[in-house]
Structures are given as C-alpha cells and as structure tokens.
Amino acid sequence: MGNQLKKWIAYRRVLREADVVIHVVDARDVKGTLNRWLNKYKSKLLVAVNKCDLVPQTAFGEIDTALSSYNHVLVSGKTGLGMSALYSAISSLARRTPAKVAIVGYPNVGKSTLMNRICGRHTAKVSPIPGETKGVQWVSTRGFLFVDTPGVIPRYERREEDLVLKGAIRADNILNPEPIAEELIGRFLEESPEKIKETYDIMVSRRDTPSKLLERIARRRGFLLKGGEPNLYEAAKLVIRDYQRGRLSIS
Ligand SMILES: Nc1nc2c(ncn2[C@@H]2O[C@H](COP(=O)(O)OP(=O)(O)OP(=O)(O)O)[C@@H](O)[C@H]2O)c(=O)[nH]1
Ligand SMILES: [Mg+2]
Known part of the structure; x- marks a missing residue:
C-alpha cells in the first residue's frame, strides 16, 4: 500500500474514533484554511481560530460572523489567548471519560503549538516549515486523550498561490x-x-x-x-x- 494512502487511512480512523475534532484554522485566512470536507463531522467539530495574536482585535467580529454556523473559539497557541474558552468548548462536546480529542487542519496552522499549550509541555514538534508533524500519537492530559495530526490539504485545493499564503508550501x-x-x-x-x-x-x-x-x-x-x-x-x-x-x- 502506498505511504500516502496509509497516512490517509490512519487520519480517517482518528477522525472516526475522536469524540471531539478540533479543526484549527489560521485567523489571517479563516475561509482559506477551513476544510469543508470536515463538515461531515460537524456534530463533534470545534473550529479553533488560531494565531489570533496576528490579526487586529477589530477583525474578531468579522471572524465570528464568517463562522456563525460553526461551533468556534478564537485562540492563540502562542500567547494562550482564549484557552479557557477552548477547554469549556471541548468539555461540552465530550461524551465519555477520557474523551478522545483530535487536532486537525492545514499544514502550519499551529496544531502542534496548540497541542503543546494544552498539554503544558513540548509534546509535539513545532516548526515554521509546513509538514513538521508526521506520525499520530495519543497523549493523556486534563482527563482527555489528545492527538496531534499531520497537516492535510484537501484534494480540491490546487492553486499554488493560495497554498503559499496559507503557509502550506x-x-x-x-x-x-x-x-x-x-x-x-x-x-x-x-x-x-x-x-x-x-x-x-x-x-x-x-x-x-x-x-x-x-x-x-x-x-x-x-x-x-x-x-x-x-x-x-x-x-x-x-x-x-x-x-x-x-x-x-x-x-
Ligand atoms: N504568532 C503565532 N504563531 C503561531 C501560533 N501558533 C503557531 N504559530 C507558529 O506557526 C508555525 C507552525 O506551527 P506548528 O504548531 O508547527 O503548526 P502545525 O499545524 O502543527 O504544522 P504541521 O505539523 O506542519 O502541519 C510555527 O512557526 C509556530 O511558532 C500562534 O498562535 N501565533
Ligand atoms: Mg504539527
């Protein structure tokens, strides 16, 4: 079996098994980093708008409007902004103990940074170069099981310019x-x-x-x-x- 296919199957399994799916997007380009394919998991989906430290506060309202149909929180893995809102949103979606929480999204949006912020240690490797996270590893913390995943670009995404601006290439x-x-x-x-x-x-x-x-x-x-x-x-x-x-x- 090809490597890509194996990765894809592992990714799908994580999504299926998870009780909560945290879909991390970049505050600088919410629409562009939102993977509509993940809507099929909408009942357990929580959109975490990360890197909010990189946009002016005046943009927060616009982000809220764009995501009005999604369960979402505004956060920064770097500064810790919005973390308590994130924990309560996770808790309200969790239906068993320990609930499984998957962190997914485009390459480079800050999934591993967020994971480290939640776990309070350097569990996941972070890097400005997209494609840093490779494997899948569950980590137990705060009464939950968290898993960080490699960044995934949806198949319909092709424009190089867009991918670059999102930090995916x-x-x-x-x-x-x-x-x-x-x-x-x-x-x-x-x-x-x-x-x-x-x-x-x-x-x-x-x-x-x-x-x-x-x-x-x-x-x-x-x-x-x-x-x-x-x-x-x-x-x-x-x-x-x-x-x-x-x-x-x-x-
Ligand atoms: N300013 C700012 N930078 C962030 C934030 N979160 C992550 N970063 C930076 O964004 C880059 C990518 O972070 P990662 O956590 O490695 O991103 P990832 O989504 O895990 O990336 P892959 O594993 O490659 O898919 C790093 O340079 C981080 O320091 C944030 O909230 N604010
Ligand atoms: Mg990563």
Missing part, C-alpha cells in the same frame, strides 16, 4: 515567488503600509506599486545580481517566509 519550494510576494505586499499596502516600512526599514508611500517595493526590499537587504540589479527572486522568498512565520503581520 514552504517558500523555498516555490518556482516563481515574485507574483505571490507582490500579492502579499499589495495586501499590506492597502491594509497597513507602515508594517512593510517597519519590517524592512524602507520608504513606503501609498503611490508605490508592490513591484517597486519588492525592488526596494531587495536593495535594502543587499540582494543584488551581478551588475547590481535587484534580486527579486530572493527578496520575494524573504517576504513569503516572513509572512509564513508571522514576522510580517497586520496587527
């Missing part, structure tokens, strides 16, 4: 990072241009185009090609990496 594996970095810079230019200014220590005005800014970032960082042209390829990968790591965030 690592920046170094992208063939053509420039348009993606420009899309990102364009968003920041609209929502908080000062963030680009601070992060890269460059001049930014609203009249600047994303490609102009990418060029400025390359020069500022000394990413130059022979002849002194800016190395946009390296600058684009830097911007994508910073976004995936949360160094470049709207807050």
Whole structure:
C-alpha cells in the first residue's frame, strides 16, 4: 500500500474514533484554511481560530460572523489567548471519560503549538516549515486523550498561490515567488503600509506599486545580481517566509 494512502487511512480512523475534532484554522485566512470536507463531522467539530495574536482585535467580529454556523473559539497557541474558552468548548462536546480529542487542519496552522499549550509541555514538534508533524500519537492530559495530526490539504485545493499564503508550501519550494510576494505586499499596502516600512526599514508611500517595493526590499537587504540589479527572486522568498512565520503581520 502506498505511504500516502496509509497516512490517509490512519487520519480517517482518528477522525472516526475522536469524540471531539478540533479543526484549527489560521485567523489571517479563516475561509482559506477551513476544510469543508470536515463538515461531515460537524456534530463533534470545534473550529479553533488560531494565531489570533496576528490579526487586529477589530477583525474578531468579522471572524465570528464568517463562522456563525460553526461551533468556534478564537485562540492563540502562542500567547494562550482564549484557552479557557477552548477547554469549556471541548468539555461540552465530550461524551465519555477520557474523551478522545483530535487536532486537525492545514499544514502550519499551529496544531502542534496548540497541542503543546494544552498539554503544558513540548509534546509535539513545532516548526515554521509546513509538514513538521508526521506520525499520530495519543497523549493523556486534563482527563482527555489528545492527538496531534499531520497537516492535510484537501484534494480540491490546487492553486499554488493560495497554498503559499496559507503557509502550506514552504517558500523555498516555490518556482516563481515574485507574483505571490507582490500579492502579499499589495495586501499590506492597502491594509497597513507602515508594517512593510517597519519590517524592512524602507520608504513606503501609498503611490508605490508592490513591484517597486519588492525592488526596494531587495536593495535594502543587499540582494543584488551581478551588475547590481535587484534580486527579486530572493527578496520575494524573504517576504513569503516572513509572512509564513508571522514576522510580517497586520496587527
Ligand atoms: N504568532 C503565532 N504563531 C503561531 C501560533 N501558533 C503557531 N504559530 C507558529 O506557526 C508555525 C507552525 O506551527 P506548528 O504548531 O508547527 O503548526 P502545525 O499545524 O502543527 O504544522 P504541521 O505539523 O506542519 O502541519 C510555527 O512557526 C509556530 O511558532 C500562534 O498562535 N501565533
Ligand atoms: Mg504539527
């Protein structure tokens, strides 16, 4: 049997066995990291909107509206925000002791970070590189059995740009990072241009185009090609990496 298929079967088994399925999504892209396929487990589904420390509080209302049909909580595995709400939501879904709780979601949304926060120790390996968690391991804590799972991308998901922005593909594996970095810079230019200014220590005005800014970032960082042209390829990968790591965030 192929490795992928084995993993898939193990994943399905975890979902079936679990009493509570915590579907972790990224607060910066809730719709994009929400896997609609998991709706078939809706009666035991709890959506944990993670990385809330990376979005302004004014965005919380919008997130609540987008998820109004889901049982959901806003959390940050990094700062501990919303953890007590998460525990009560888990408890109200748990129907036996110890209840089994599976943590699932896209690669890199922070499943292992959340698992560590819940278990209060470094149970699961965390990394800014998607695809860190590989196996499946149940951990007993707080009267529950928790399991962290490897990130899964639904089959219908194909657009590379989308996957990159969600942090599901690592920046170094992208063939053509420039348009993606420009899309990102364009968003920041609209929502908080000062963030680009601070992060890269460059001049930014609203009249600047994303490609102009990418060029400025390359020069500022000394990413130059022979002849002194800016190395946009390296600058684009830097911007994508910073976004995936949360160094470049709207807050
Ligand atoms: N700012 C911020 N960063 C977070 C938060 N949670 C996780 N991260 C960061 O996001 C990156 C991915 O975290 P992981 O916990 O490894 O994500 P994962 O979902 O387990 O990833 P895979 O196992 O690869 O699927 C790491 O760099 C974490 O430090 C959070 O709440 N806030
Ligand atoms: Mg993980």
